Amino acid sequence: MSGEAAPLNRVCVYCGSSNSADPQLLADAAALGRALAAEKLGLVYGGGGVGLMGACALAAHDAGGEVLGIIPEFLVGRERPLAKVETIVVSNMHERKMMMYERSDAFVVLPGGIGTLEEIVELLSWRRLDLHAKPIAFYSPGGFWDPLFALLRHIVDANLTPPDFLETYRVAERVEDIIPALRGMPEPATVAPQTIEVA
Secondary structure, eight states, X not given: OTTSBOOOSEEEEEOOOOTTXXXXXXXXXXXXXXXXXXTTOEEEEOOOSSHHHHHHXXXXXXXXXXXXXXXXXXXXXXXXOOTTSEEEEESSHHHHHHHHHHTOSEEEEOSOOHHHHHHHHHHHHHHHTTSOOOOEEEEOGGGTTHHHHHHHHHHHHTTSSOGGGGGSOEEESSGGGHHHHHHTOBOOTTOOOOOOOOO
């Protein structure tokens, strides 16, 4: 319904898989996992048991939350899925990203590396093309994602992307503000959910 927040049941979390991440970021990822479980929101994530994604998934599971990991076969040995978490092994990265998209009602972007950046830019592109209207929230502690936001503002200022694109996501600087940011985003009247085909 236009102007009202769409219901949320499952939230996809994009984040880093490096165990070398700042311990505070790992703690923040775990805090988000617990918050999702407390709000009865299922977690969909990249399926690994390492880095921020492992911290988030393990915390959500241990707090009684629903957790679904989706991982391509070639990453199973490298990212070591959690045995206690339901995990679907897929053929490739494209299948992983599509299944994560299809199983989720909203998206949270935690700090991450090039893989996280690639995933969220594609999701934002789909949003720009009116292929979906699912809420997107960045967790940007200490301005982590500010360089990306500056780049997005730059392409808007260059008239290469319309200004209303900057309203397609929200930014939270505290973990406790992430879920409210998602729930506070109204569903645009002009966007109807569509099937996205990925080669």
